[in-house]
Amino acid sequence: MILCAAADIVEGQGRGFVYGSGLEREAIFVIRWRGTLLGYRNICPHVGTPLDWPENRFFDTEGHYLMCGTHGAVFRPDDGMCIEGPCVGRAIEKIKIRIENEQIVLDTKN
Numbered sequence: 001m002i003l004c005a006a007a008d009i010v011e012g013q014g015r016g017f018v019y020g021s022g023l024e025r026e027a028i029f030v031i032r033w034r035g036t037l038l039g040y041r042n043i044c045p046h047v048g049t050p051l052d053w054p055e056n057r058f059f060d061t062e063g064h065y066l067m068c069g070t071h072g073a074v075f076r077p078d079d080g081m082c083i084e085g086p087c088v089g090r091a092i093e094k095i096k097i098r099i100e101n102e103q104i105v106l107d108t109k110n
């Protein structure tokens, strides 16, 4: 499934996507970190809320770490591990994406 153009997500930014409905509903997000596009489920390991607040804001103000807008958990962008806050030691679940014809494609085997 095509998510968006790779160029739409610039360095230090992210974008959320929701697909499916009902029990099949999935919320994910993609960030660009040090030139690499990385995908995660948009579910905080603390209590399960989406990380972004406001919408599509996944990084802290300095742009060094991902931050959950609900209770402020801080995550490493490269592996999603929480390093500060209420869920230290737990990680956001990574998802597989790939670039095809300059589009970000969600691997349907996620």
Ligand code: FES
Pocket: 044, 045, 046, 047, 048, 049, 068, 069, 070, 071, 072, 073, 085, 086, 087
């Ligand atoms: S839900 Fe993310 S820190 Fe609490």
